[in-house]
Amino acid sequence: MSTVEETIWQPADIFEPTPSRHGSHAIVILNQPLNLPFSVYQNLWSNSNYEIAADGGANRVYTLNRSNSSEEDLPLTTVIGDLDSLLPKTHSYWSSKNVPIIHDEDQYSTDFMKAVNHIREKQDKGLDIVVLGGLGGRVDQGMSVLHQLYTYQKEPGYPDGRMYLLSTEAITFVLKAGRHRIKAIAKYGEDGLGAGLGKHVGIIPLKEPSVISTEGLEWDVENWETEFGGQMSTSNHVKKDWITVETTKDVLFTIDLELPAGQSSD
Numbered sequence: 001m002s003t004v005e006e007t008i009w010q011p012a013d014i015f016e017p018t019p020s021r022h023g024s025h026a027i028v029i030l031n032q033p034l035n036l037p038f039s040v041y042q043n044l045w046s047n048s049n050y051e052i053a054a055d056g057g058a059n060r061v062y063t064l065n066r067s068n069s070s071e072e073d074l075p076l077t078t079v080i081g082d083l084d085s086l087l088p089k090t091h092s093y094w095s096s097k098n099v100p101i102i103h104d105e106d107q108y109s110t111d112f113m114k115a116v117n118h119i120r121e122k123q124d125k126g127l128d129i130v131v132l133g134g135l136g137g138r139v140d141q142g143m144s145v146l147h148q149l150y151t152y153q154k155e156p157g158y159p160d161g162r163m164y165l166l167s168t169e170a171i172t173f174v175l176k177a178g179r180h181r182i183k184a185i186a187k188y189g190e191d192g193l194g195a196g197l198g199k200h201v202g203i204i205p206l207k208e209p210s211v212i213s214t215e216g217l218e219w220d221v222e223n224w225e226t227e228f229g230g231q232m233s234t235s236n237h238v239k240k241d242w243i244t245v246e247t248t249k250d251v252l253f254t255i256d257l258e259l260p261a262g263q264s265s266d
C-alpha cells in the first residue's frame with residue numbers, strides 16, 4: 001500500500017494559548033467587525049508574536065480595547081496602510097503607546113497586502129498568519145482577501161506559512177492540491193467558554209475546477225468534479241472527529257464557528 005502524504009489541520013488550535021500543532025502565529029487585523037468574545041481574542045493574542053493592523057483595522061482593535069473591562073489591552077506591533085481609514089483618535093491612541101504607524105501610499109497593493117508583505121519581511125519564513133476579517137461590506141474587498149489567500153500560498157507544502165481567515169462566523173483556509181486531514185470537531189478554551197467549531201462546511205474551488213474526494217462529512221463525495229458554475233459542496237455537515245479531503249487543485253475550505261448561547265457574533 002502506498003503512503004500518501006497528508007497535511008494535518010487543527011484549526012481550532014489557533015485559539016489555544018498552547019497549541020499542539022502549529023506553534024505561534026502572526027495576526028493581521030482588517031477593517032472588519034471584531035465581534036467574537038474578548039477572551040477569544042486574548043487567546044489568539046497570547047499565541048501570537050506579531051500583530052499588525054491594516055489601516056482601519058487599528059480602529060477595530062482600539063474599539064475592542066475601549067469596550068471591554070479587562071485590565072490588559074490587546075497590543076499592536078505595527079499599523080500599516082495608506083491610512084485613509086485611520087481615525088485621528090485611533091492614531092493618537094496607538095502613537096501614545098509607541099506603536100509604529102507606517103504610511104504606505106502604494107496604489108497597487110491593498111492595505112492587507114502591505115500588512116502581509118511587512119510580516120514576511122520582518123518575521124521568520126514559514127510563520128502562520130491569522131487574518132481577522134469577515135467578508136461583509138464591500139464585495140471587491142472581500143473578493144480581494146480570498147484572492148490573496150491563494151496568491152500568498154502559491155507553493156506546494158505551505159513553505160511560507162499557512163493563512164487562516166477568521167471572521168466572527170467561520171474559519172477559512174486554502175487546501176493545496178493533495179490530501180488533508182482536518183480535526184473538525186473541536187472545542188476551544190479551557191475556561192468554560194464552550195465555543196468551538198460548528199458543523200457547516202464548504203469546499204470552494206475558487207480559482208479553478210478541481211476533483212475532490214471527502215470522508216467524514218454527511219454528504220461525502222468520491223472523485224467529484226467541482227467548479228464555479230458547475231457543482232460545489234456547500235452547507236455540508238461534519239460527521240466525524242477528523243475529516244479527509246483529497247483535491248486535485250487548490251480549494252478553499254471553510255467551517256463555521258459555534259458560540260455558546262448568548263455569545264452570538266452579531
Ligand SMILES: Nc1ncnc2c1ncn2[C@@H]1O[C@H](COP(=O)(O)OP(=O)(O)OP(=O)(O)O)[C@@H](O)[C@H]1O
Nearest residue numbers: 030031054055056085110111112136137138141142
Ligand atoms: N468589506 C471587506 N471585506 C473584506 N475585507 C475588508 C473589507 N473592508 C476592508 N477590508 C480589509 O481591511 C483592509 C483595510 O481596510 P480599510 O477600509 O482600512 O482600507 P481601505 O483604504 O478602504 O482599503 P485598501 O486601501 O486596502 O483598498 C483592506 O485592505 C481589506 O483587506
Ligand SMILES: Cc1ncc(C[n+]2csc(CCO)c2C)c(N)n1
Nearest residue numbers: 081082083105106107108109110111
Ligand atoms: C488594474 C488596477 N486596478 C485597480 C488599481 C487600484 N488599486 C489597487 S490596490 C490600491 C490601493 C488601495 O489602497 C488601489 C488604489 C490599480 N492600481 N490597478
